[in-house]
Amino acid sequence: MTHTTNNSNKLASAHMLPDAEGFFGPYGGQAIPPHLKVIMDEIAAAYLQIRETQAYQDELTQLYQHYVGRPSPIYFAKRLTEACGGAKIYLKREDLNHTGAHKINHALGEALLAKHMGKSKVIAETGAGQHGVAMATACALVGLPCEIHMGAIDVAKEHPNVVKMKILGAKLISVETGTRTLKDAVDSAFEEYLKDPDNYFYAIGSVVGPHPFPMMVRDFQSIIGREARQQFPEMTGKLPDYVVACVGGGSNAMGLFSGFLDDEQVKLVGVEPSGNGLGKGEHAATLTYGTPGTMHGFHSYMLQDKEGQPDPVYSIASGLDYPSVGPHHSYLKDLGRAEYHAINDDGCLDAFMKLSQLEGIIPALESAHALAWVMQEAKNLGSETQVLVNLSGRGDKDADFVADKLKL
Incomplete structure (x- = not known):
């Protein structure tokens, strides 16, 4: 069976998915x-x-309310914004959830x-x-x-x-x-x-x-987007210009994106790990450098060899080193509704340290990829631009590793 879509109605079609057979x-x-x-x-x-x-x-x-501590707040990172000299940076604080992540x-x-x-x-x-x-x-x-x-x-x-x-x-x-x-x-x-x-x-x-x-996990994570879609206008008077999240498999990004799929003026940005470079086994930037393929029971973009077997992958963030990605993300990429970029290990570590030392918030290495892209682009985006980053997890788990890596 061939699965096709009418791109003239791409927002509605991207939102009302998957179909009965699980296809995006x-x-x-x-x-x-x-x-x-x-x-x-x-x-x-x-x-x-x-x-x-x-x-x-x-x-x-x-x-969610009494055990996890939802809704998670949105925080304006004032000192980080000033240091980057451009776009206003806001954080959706999923790191404050019970267990420390989304x-x-x-x-x-x-x-x-x-x-x-x-x-x-x-x-x-x-x-x-x-x-x-x-x-x-x-x-x-x-x-x-x-x-x-x-x-x-x-x-x-x-x-x-x-x-x-x-x-x-x-x-x-x-x-x-x-x-x-x-x-x-x-x-x-x-x-x-x-x-x-x-x-x-x-x-x-x-x-x-x-x-x-892919449908179930997105549905459960969509609480992030629903909350943010309500909270951000209450806080700032309008919707964010960009919503940004890291992407490995893509659950935290899909959770945030789902709240804004129908808002064409809100740009959706996923950030993948380019690790140590673009050599085989040196990165896990699936949507940026992969091609459609099948593994683990589903069809999506993946990093693969000529025989269709998954390539080895790497990221400094253990939660991002996966050679495929959620099928909904692949579809959003093809539709042009979301864009995907890659950040290397050095950029991730820089964002990890800057958020820690400017805002007193230690992010997960995964989340630091999303933050790094915003920090790099902040000046280009301009001071009137408002960016909401999903701070998907806290960095307690990464603190010793980063300390050893940076010889702190």
Whole structure:
């Protein structure tokens, strides 16, 4: 089946997605064996049914408010703005959420869904550890066993989050195969899930994977965009000119973007990691340098070799080193509704330190990529331009690594 779209109505078509088969234009879908498709379709049906029930909505709303601490505030970074000498920089403070990042938004939704479906165990992958900590937290809350798969390199790099997951009661699997990073953690978690998909629930940590996960995770993360769409005009009198977020798999960006898809005057910017340069295995800038391909059960832009196998990838931010990206992002890129840029490790570290020392806010290395792009472009954008950056996580997990890297 060919999936086409009328670009003359691109905003509406970008917003009202995916279709019934899980496609965002030509991207997404379910590139999986028939027996697994049955399981995924059951999850999709259960999600679409359960999310409409008042009991589920009320429980999730109460948890967001009283457990996570939503709504997260928007903060005007005055000193950073002055230092950059241009656009006014505002931060959507997802770093203030319980567990320290946006990941708790979908982790609670998925854990509650697993509970309502009667699943016996939740399995998840994690890169930087924020999704792992959030899932371990959510599973402790709802009383479900949790197993987290994490690449061995990331286990060593993100030690604080590893300890948190264990304290929260999760079983941590250190993945020693392949590149020992996020892609291999996904492979390992999926292998475990396939042992008993009828009773296990695979809680994917971004807007990736086979349908319904890109839709589900986006829906849970859309609370970021809904809040920001209301908060920003109340604070400044108008909508932001730009909304900016880092993109690995793309969940925090999709959450923020979703609130502004219908506002054509608001520019959507995703920022990827160009790492150490453009050599193979030196970056993870999928949308900037990738081509359409299929991996992990869905079709999207990906970094791949001539045989269609995923390239090795790298980023200083463990949560961004993934060789594919959410299908909704791929579609927004093709439509021209969102633009995507890449920031290298040096730019990321500079933004990490400047926000810390000018505003007293230590950002996650992932979030620092988005901030770095804004800092570089601030003068070009001009002082009348207002930019909202999704500060998707805090940098507690990265502090020791950065201190060693910069010899502080």
